[in-house]
Amino acid sequence: MLLIDCPVCGQRSEDEFRCAGQAHLVRPGPPDAVTDEAWSAYLYQRTNLKGVSAERWLHEFGCRRWFNILRDTLTHQILHVYPVTEARRPEETGGGE
């Protein structure tokens, strides 16, 4: 049960949020320029990392805003919380590791 720092509401428990999986998915387009493979990759292919993962989260039982986080899938440490439209930040493994 993670503790997540919602950018609007502050620190809240994971059960107020919903995770929508991998962040920074780029929607291919326009449709007639997209191959079946590229579209299939967009729909189905996801990374499954042991390490720092960028994820998209929604504060469902709260302000209902979306945001991104960088989370270490091994330790569950949350390294960054940043706007959902922002590009992925370079990882600085902050102190304490």
Added chain:
Amino acid sequence: MIDLALSSDFPRSCRAAAMVDGLGIFRIRHLPSGPSLRRSGPEALAGLPDCLGVQDRGGAWLASVAPSDWLLLGPASSARSCLDRLGSGLDPALARVFDISASRIVLELDPEREERVLSAYTSLPREQALSAWRCAPTRFGDCLVTFIRRQAGSGILMVLDPSLASYVASLLKRMD
């Protein structure tokens, strides 16, 4: 005064809460509804609360419940006059006001019992999230409600969807 048909469902005898009558409740939304975080709006919004803050506006209370999303509530006349004052500064092309006085239930929690109720049904860090003049949309049991704390020591207001009134009442009754 709104005759809330659901009032019979309410634990009027419930010591945890009492219904607040004769309330005016308005929702104020402002464009753009983008994902920008902690972004200050145009001039008209200067002075409005942000980031879950609550302000006393001449007897009515204005709460920022999300970016570009406010709840104004209070005794009907105070709320109305506050709305009029605000409205004059809001660009109608950018802002909309929704009168939800007939579609929200507002409870006031008994300060003696609020600790137990909040502890049982929310996982909020209460000291930070519900300090004086703060609000918090959050999970209560399994539904979404909005808590509004006015001055320290006052009863917390709990704003909820009317269809959930009997569910919330059942939860409160368990704590009686």
Added chain:
Amino acid sequence: MTGWRHSSLGIIDRSRPISFRWEGRSYRGFRGDTLASALLANGVSIVGRSFKHHRPRGLLAAGLEEPSAIVQTGAGAKSLPNLRATEVDLVEGLEAHAVNAWPSVSTDVFASLGLMKRFIPAAFYYKTFMWPGWELFEPWIRRLAGLGQAPDQPDPDTYEHAHEHVDTLIIGAGVAGLQAALASIRSGAATLLIEHDAVAGGRALGAEQSLSGTPVGSWIAEALAEIDAAPHGRRLMRSTAIGLYDHGLAAIYERSDPAGPPGAQGSLRGRLWKIRARRIIVAAGAIERPLVFSGNDCPGVMLASAAETYLHRYGVVSGRRIVLAANNDRAYRAAFALNDAGAEIVAVLDARPEADIGLLEIARERFPVHPETLPLRVEGRDRVRAVRPARLDGSGAMASLSEEIACDTVLVSGGWTPSVHLHSHLGGRLRWDDMISSFVPVQPSDVLSVGEAAGEFADLGRIRPIVCVETPGGREEETAFVDLQNDVTLLDVRLAVRENFRSVEHLKRYTTLGMATDQGKTSNINGLAILAAELGRTPAEVGVTRFRPPYHPTPIGAFAGHRIGDTLRPRRRLAADAAHARMGARMEDYGHWSRPAFYPQARETEREAVHREVCAVRTAAGLFDASSLGKIEVIGPDAGLFLDRIYPGSMAAMKPGRCKYAVMLSEHGTILDDGVVARLDADRFLVGATSGNAEKVAAHLEDWLQCEWPELRVMTIDVTTDWAVMTISGPKARLILAQLGASIDVSREAFPHLSVREGSLLGVPCRIQRVSFTGEVSFEISIPWAYAEDLHSRLMASGASLGLIPVGIEAIMTLRIEKGFIHLGSETDGVTLPDDLGLSGLVSRRKADFVGKRSLSRPEALRQDRRQLVGLEALDGSAPPIGAHVVSDRPDSLRGGAHSEGWVTSSILSPTLSRGIALGLVEAGRSRHGEIVILRDGNRVLKARITPPGAYDPSGERMHD
């Protein structure tokens, strides 16, 4: 000879005697006793029967690690199975009995199973009872195994949850925990101290020791007083930390005081605390482990420290003629204490050579001490009768046998195991400490372990770990128990190794060692030490099995908390809920909503009521509460543009005042939801969604807006419960509505089908949409939520004389099936595309892009044999069963058998057309109208004709009127 009550020792309250019943007989004890201590004081030896072999068992321990005294208390709905007698507080009128024994624990018929021991070793169920079929044997085996009886009535007790944030959480209020709590409080940190027991002090309770010069009893009292007085300090007793989780979360189960004032908490049995702590200190102590030798499960064999606890805390002496068998110094304390209390220490058998025995001289002044000696076996069945000691050689094997020693109690101590569970829940690592022959936490880690939980022991002395003493070629291994609760013997462990289950995790699962309700608290280390010996490796190399929450058995009700009964889920009620009840509605749960299914009159059956309601709608008018349908306002200069991107159809070109039926697609092209979209004016739309998907659709819109198109000048507002909706449908609908006096002109010319109007009604704002799900002229009247009942009663009053009646969901479903209209979840599943349902007309060919567009041209979407929406008419006029498959002669390429070409998705017996009407999805259905197909449902076979969907008024004349 058995246990007995000392005249003065112990901290029980001798002024408050208590009567209780055990196994049908009456006994007495005192306030402060547990069931275990009271039974021990009353001389009861057999407190349980073992899981598999039904061997008689006595108390091994005094605390939560007790493996054998598993009892059931109470009766009926209040019965509690599988409690440890050491944790059952003695209260007046307590009724308890052992589980797993019949007719009684002292004369258990199933003890005869012991004779079958050879046929039921570990993992026997993988090898035996196979022919003719395991299913024949399994019910019997299950009945014979198992512990208590689950109550078969609803639990009358309640459980709460509680959430708290603190700076420091300290787990365990023994001396180390109290010291940590004091330090934390004095530093000003918000501190929570929890303790599993009802009293603080741990093993120091009642013992005559000093701490920093103060008698330990006073020291404890002062510490508690300081903690209780601090405003930022808090103490929870009877509270067990059952698990530690990410980001400082601790789950703690607090048991109510069974002897507490009744009514103060009603029938609250327990509270599950979810604590977020910045810092967690584990002072959970350590658990003594027994020695492994033949007969070590005999009643009268007890852990040395348990005997101390029974003496100091409860004033009970475990026996009269006691042998102590140990491999460390601390165990001698038990011998001294019991000797002082009046028991005879017949002998001390110490595995270690003289030179390693720290208290040898002092001990020898009082009783015989035999170095390099351990029990070979215990004699006795229902109670210890004697011990046969064996002298050990340098390697710990048997060198010679000594004379039998008569005794009634054997106290054992094989060492101490720090409680590292909580440390391990968070992934903390362990290392083997040879000094104490145990695993200890590697620190620093996410939690701080202190005291014995960290492996810090002051008084163990030198330890000599011995696996088990055996005669060469002997059969001691068959009755040398490693895991008492699951009846796992030394033989079983060796069997697992022989069968190549050599990893500690495999050993656990193959033998079930450590899998009982005590989770191996007194057996895991012994088990892995034996495994290591068998493999010729060290315990450090063998390692431990994974620790998982909960640390201790916890009632499932505690996890449920308020999520039972009425508050299992957030049930939503319609605004006119009371009105529906008054009109006799049968309410059902549809998704989260409680809605009227139908309104039975007099003694109508469901079929009759629905029939009547359907006819009313077709001939007069029906009133339906549609308030739960999703409504989302989409507002802003870019509203049309936004909806054009979201929907496959053309939205931006809609004229204000018009509405249209639309489907919303996912990026997979599949139908996410369907509903009516209305354009209120240039920059305002109202998106309609199904009741079940309102929240999902609102979230879908916000997802795209916030994440993909944040630059758009538009906002979405979920107004589903801002507006109540009453739908009036039928040939008389217009007339009835006109009588209501809305400010809206509802005449045929002014209000065509698929229009929306705003105005006022009853002095409040209203919106009316003319859309139809029934196939008759329909008006959906929206009014602010609180006015629903008002509107409902006005409509009923206005329309009753014209034949208006309330109609429920079942009638609506019947009506829409007659029309061939789809219903999400019936005609759609996870792969249904718009064209499958004949809805290509709703997909724009001109738009460059919209959500899901690219998916509509995937090869899968373009297949010619996709299942398509059709009508199905059974030739015999019946309503085909929903889910019946359309089967062809062509065999199924994958599985053989018949190939399914589709199935029946909806089906009713139509009151309007007096025959069965069904819809289905059938491969290439649209090109097969007129074809006769076979429907199969289980063994039932039916012939049906494929038709276009929509049997009633296919041209839609009636609803366009």
